[in-house]
Amino acid sequence: MNDNLASQYARDGFVAPIDIFSPDEIAGILVEIEEAEAKWGDALQGGGRNNAHYVLPVLDRIAHDPRMLDAVEALIGPDILVGGTTLFIKEPETEGFISWHQDARYMGLEPHNWVTAWLAVNDVDEENGCMRMMPGTHKSPLVEHVDTFDEDNMLTRGQTVSAVDESKAVPVIMKAGQLSLHHPRIVHGSGPNLSDRRRIGFAIQSYLGGDVEQQFGKIWAQQARGTKRGIAPVAPRPTEAMRAEDIAFRDLTNDELSKIFYKDAKKTGNW
């Protein structure tokens, strides 16, 4: 299976769907996430969806689950760090979309021995705004992005690759509990949620190989496997939900991340 993952990833720049959590397990995860949202409201909205694995053990457990790490190891090797996460939630019948972009464009993480893992927490399809991938685009270098600051664009600066031939896009349709893995340079995006269902994705953005270094700004990372690390600052792991010190740490890392995302931008956006 691991050879297949690696060869598909090399060919297409993404692999999906990969079975990770059973229907019972992911149903339990969904309950935990929705209970946390109900209990802590604003603290898990907006910017609070970035790096929520620092404050919610359920998300920390997902990011460090051996089955997730086995799939990631097949692509980036045995030294694996968790560099950050995002809860990508699209509420029913909402306009939020994600424009065509390459993850590596603004992150400053080199070399590109890192991978974004996107776990479907509920079923995702074209109607509720699943991700769409442009296969093979990871083989080209980074391309120019235009900052649109579109208010419905869920990317920080609305960064967009123009001239994408959408007829070649592949929808990443997955059942709850399945995972996709995508390359830092693949062009991808997603449309709005036209359905009456939530669309909940938990992205580990990203898993970093032990040789990956940050070229500007500051990020923290947890060692998930192996010992080698190119990112020195060590991030703690939460032992209970929403402890004050964990929230303070998450907010600090999010402020620093925001500086990375907005480097050289003319203004800041809504996300």
Ligand SMILES: O=C(O)CCC(=O)C(=O)O
């Ligand atoms: O959730 C989405 O639709 C897109 C997420 C994304 O761009 C990413 O995980 O790199």
